[in-house]
Amino acid sequence: MNPIDPTVHQALDGELPPETLAPALRRDVERLQAVVALLATAPLVGSVEQRVMAAIERPAPSAARRLLRWAVRPHSVVLRMRPVWSLALAASLLLLAVLPSPKFGPQLGEEEGIAQFVGRFPGARSVNVVGSFNDWGPVSIPLEDRNHDGVWQAIVVLPAGTHEYMFVVDGERWVVDPLAGRFVEDGFGRENSVLIVRPLRR
Amino acid sequence: MRLPLSLLLLCLTSSLAGQSLRARLEGRVPAASIPVLDSLVEVAAAEGLPIEPLLQKAIEGGAKHVSSERIERAVAANIDQLRQAKALLVQAGDTVPVAALEVTSVASALRRGLAPSMVERIVASLPNQPRSSAFHALADLTAHRFNPDSAADLILAAVGKGMQGLRLLDVSGAALQELQRGRTRAEALARVRAKLPNVPPAPTPAQSTVQGARRPSATAQRQ
Amino acid sequence: MDVSEGPSDAQVVARVLSGEHEAFGLLIRRYEPGLLRYATRMLGSRDAAADAVAEGLVRAYRHLASCRDPTRLRTWLYRIVANRCKSHLGRRPTGDVSLDEAPPVADPGDNEAALEHAEELALVERALMTLSPEKREAFLLKHVEGMSYEEMAAATGERIPTLKMRVHRAREALLEALKEYQ
Numbered sequence: 172m173n174p175i176d177p178t179v180h181q182a183l184d185g186e187l188p189p190e191t192l193a194p195a196l197r198r199d200v201e202r203l204q205a206v207v208a209l210l211a212t213a214p215l216v217g218s219v220e221q222r223v224m225a226a227i228e229r230p231a232p233s234a235a236r237r238l239l240r241w242a243v244r245p246h247s248v249v250l251r252m253r254p255v256w257s258l259a260l261a262a263s264l265l266l267l268a269v270l271p272s273p274k275f276g277p278q279l280g281e282e283e284g285i286a287q288f289v290g291r292f293p294g295a296r297s298v299n300v301v302g303s304f305n306d307w308g309p310v311s312i313p314l315e316d317r318n319h320d321g322v323w324q325a326i327v328v329l330p331a332g333t334h335e336y337m338f339v340v341d342g343e344r345w346v347v348d349p350l351a352g353r354f355v356e357d358g359f360g361r362e363n364s365v366l367i368v369r370p371l372r373r
Numbered sequence: 374m375r376l377p378l379s380l381l382l383l384c385l386t387s388s389l390a391g392q393s394l395r396a397r398l399e400g401r402v403p404a405a406s407i408p409v410l411d412s413l414v415e416v417a418a419a420e421g422l423p424i425e426p427l428l429q430k431a432i433e434g435g436a437k438h439v440s441s442e443r444i445e446r447a448v449a450a451n452i453d454q455l456r457q458a459k460a461l462l463v464q465a466g467d468t469v470p471v472a473a474l475e476v477t478s479v480a481s482a483l484r485r486g487l488a489p490s491m492v493e494r495i496v497a498s499l500p501n502q503p504r505s506s507a508f509h510a511l512a513d514l515t516a517h518r519f520n521p522d523s524a525a526d527l528i529l530a531a532v533g534k535g536m537q538g539l540r541l542l543d544v545s546g547a548a549l550q551e552l553q554r555g556r557t558r559a560e561a562l563a564r565v566r567a568k569l570p571n572v573p574p575a576p577t578p579a580q581s582t583v584q585g586a587r588r589p590s591a592t593a594q595r596q
Numbered sequence: 597m598d599v600s601e602g603p604s605d606a607q608v609v610a611r612v613l614s615g616e617h618e619a620f621g622l623l624i625r626r627y628e629p630g631l632l633r634y635a636t637r638m639l640g641s642r643d644a645a646a647d648a649v650a651e652g653l654v655r656a657y658r659h660l661a662s663c664r665d666p667t668r669l670r671t672w673l674y675r676i677v678a679n680r681c682k683s684h685l686g687r688r689p690t691g692d693v694s695l696d697e698a699p700p701v702a703d704p705g706d707n708e709a710a711l712e713h714a715e716e717l718a719l720v721e722r723a724l725m726t727l728s729p730e731k732r733e734a735f736l737l738k739h740v741e742g743m744s745y746e747e748m749a750a751a752t753g754e755r756i757p758t759l760k761m762r763v764h765r766a767r768e769a770l771l772e773a774l775k776e777y778q
Contacts, residue, residue: 396618
């Protein structure tokens with residue numbers, strides 16, 4: 172690793188004005204500032220508020236439960252054993268592998284269902300769905316344009332029942348979902364789309 | 374001064390409710406509108422109206438960057454709708470206190486454009502069950518310009534055949550499908566009525582779809 | 597909406613500790629953008645970042661009474677989330693720096709600037725993930741989260757000279773990594 176001139180560090184720590192540096196050193200400062208600008212402004216993760224509030228409304232797990240959780244979490248373990256035992260272990264692991272494995276995917280509650288959101292927004296940089304199911308928080312349910320063809324989609328677990336929602340395109344343009352089929356006035360001069368989520372387990 | 378216990382409890386409950394409203398709205402609506410919204414919600418609560426739809430409407434307005442005045446007007450309008458909904462239910466024979474969920478369902482139906490007379494008819498015809506799906510089914514049909522009385526006849530015929538809840542949405546869905554196949558509206562209603570109660574249910578999502586579903590808090594992208 | 601018009605952290609903490617647990621939502625909304633940004637850059641994964649921040653915030657709620665100085669709540673929260681990130685990293689095999697969920701690339705026909713932005717960000721993210729976790733943490737707290745060295749010391753439990761050295765080494769490593777990619 173090549174050390175940087177100490178004056179570059181001083182400039183980046185705010186101890187020296189960058190203008191006083193030689194051009195080559197100023198370029199290093201500018202390059203790192205550009206890196207920081209990219210890392211600071213890029214789209215990141217959305218809200219965990221609902222998840223946290225739901226967790227704090229549940230009672231804290233007991234020590235026994237915490238221990239159980241620790242026990243099932245993956246930890247690295249080194250085993251030293253005689254060859255005959257390692258063969259036996261390998262055989263039993265192989266047996267487990269051929270037994271039917273549990274299905275993966277979210278475990279839905281009694282009063283939860285699946286909602287599929289689709290919208291065509293060519294040229295959009297981001298599309299999120301906001302509504303009564305996420306307190307109209309503008310960033311917590313993003314759609315994805317996996318095929319880069321302008322068709323944005325998301326499949327989301329939501330509480331069963333009636334919900335109102337809109338799409339938010341590029342963080343600022345609020346758009347009704349034309350495929351919703353149901354609409355209602357929002358009381359602010361526009362319309363919301365209406366979605367009815369059916370419980371998956373009936 | 375000694376206060377009766379019930380009055381003390383009422384003060385305590387309103388104080389806690391006020392704190393809860395503040396916590397829900399702070400950071401989501403303009404700070405200046407919180408006291409106004411607080412007093413509007415207090416009035417609604419005193420009349421036994423559901424509060425959650427009002428909080429949702431305020432939060433929605435904040436998210437849409439609407440002015441304080443418009444948020445307050447929208448919440449006040451929602452209270453009027455909830456009042457109208459409650460009066461409709463009481464008039465149609467629901468016993469007091471009227472269930473909050475029913476008040477919310479009726480208010481939503483009115484917002485979806487159902488005429489009060491249609492709402493009254495459904496409420497009176499379904500005295501002992503939740504009416505939300507019946508309202509949505511009727512609103513779906515009237516939104517597609519089916520005659521409201523004829524649409525209500527179909528929905529109530531389905532109820533008469535033992536159908537209820539989300540199955541009523543399958544009934545309106547079937548009528549809309551007939552319309553898409555080129556039938557007239559009258560033909561569509563007649564065809565579906567003839568099939569009752571054997572209207573095909575809505576398809577359930579494929580297993581692969583369910584497995585690919587994410588919960589909102591684990592999927593995300595911030596602007 | 598201007599969040600600076602709301603109550604101070606100390607006021608909100610007092611309300612939560614007096615039983616108004618819903619008020620914790622205000623603290624979440626105030627700090628999660630920075631915490632999620634930090635965790636995503638540390639872990640290279642949005643899902644893992646959401647998990648780490650959510651776990652951290654729940655822990656913060658349960659131990660809120662032990663936050664000795666609520667006026668320095670921000671650094672206390674970062675300390676908790678930074679520890680959760682270390683815990684997540686500790687569960688991964690070393691050398692696993694795959695970046696899942698790269699940011700979506702804009703349609704090149706419509707927006708060349710957005711495409712270029714996305715490519716540059718991907719480059720910078722790859723370079724960031726070549727840093728050791730300690731250097732990455734120091735660089736992110738200093739430059740992306742805008743902390744002073746004193747705040748970083750409170751958030752990491754490390755001495756200021758150690759943190760300065762890590763930031764300096766991180767800068768050097770990043771510049772070198774970026775030169776290699778370009």
